[in-house]
Amino acid sequence: MIRNPRQDNQGVTSAPADKTAQDAVDQINPGAELAGLRQSIDNIDMALVAMLAERFRCTQAVGKLKARYCMPPADPAREKQQIARLRQLASDAKLDPDFAEKFLNFIIREVIRHHEAIARQQDGVTETSS
Numbered sequence: 726m727i728r729n730p731r732q733d734n735q736g737v738t739s740a741p742a743d744k745t746a747q748d749a750v751d752q753i754n755p756g757a758e759l760a761g762l763r764q765s766i767d768n769i770d771m772a773l774v775a776m777l778a779e780r781f782r783c784t785q786a787v788g789k790l791k792a793r794y795c796m797p798p799a800d801p802a803r804e805k806q807q808i809a810r811l812r813q814l815a816s817d818a819k820l821d822p823d824f825a826e827k828f829l830n831f832i833i834r835e836v837i838r839h840h841e842a843i844a845r846q847q848d849g850v851t852e853t854s855s
């Protein structure tokens with residue numbers, strides 16, 4: 726653990742010699758810094774969940790459209806374009822492109838699973854109604 730050099734073992738801060746020293750102590754506050762960073766992480770996670778929910782809302786509609794018009798659940802050509810685009814975006818944003826590709830693939834595999842379930846459901850409806 727990184728400790729504030731001006732704190733003794735009981736966590737009691739000794740009196741700083743002057744104002745400059747006090748400013749330095751105020752800046753070295755790992756607890757407050759961690760809490761601030763965690764607040765930002767929580768905000769980002771909230772945005773991620775909202776964006777993922779919106780993406781899945783769209784892909785559910787795509788799944789229904791594909792099932793209705795007997796289109797295959799997966800479109801490898803489209804995926805190739807998406808991955809190339811995302812890798813470039815990741816690289817520009819200083820994010821590991823391999824990680825970005827793995828993340829997109831993980832989401833797309835789940836979307837395809839949903840598409841297949843919708844298609845099976847649609848098949849069931851068509852069979853019983855004919």
Ligand SMILES: O=C(O)C(=O)C[C@]1(C(=O)O)C=C[C@@H](O)C=C1
Nearest residue numbers: 787798799800801803804833836
């Ligand atoms: O664009 C489509 O055709 C979709 O079904 C959406 C999506 C995606 O999640 O982005 C999912 C599966 C396809 O293989 C390609 C892309």
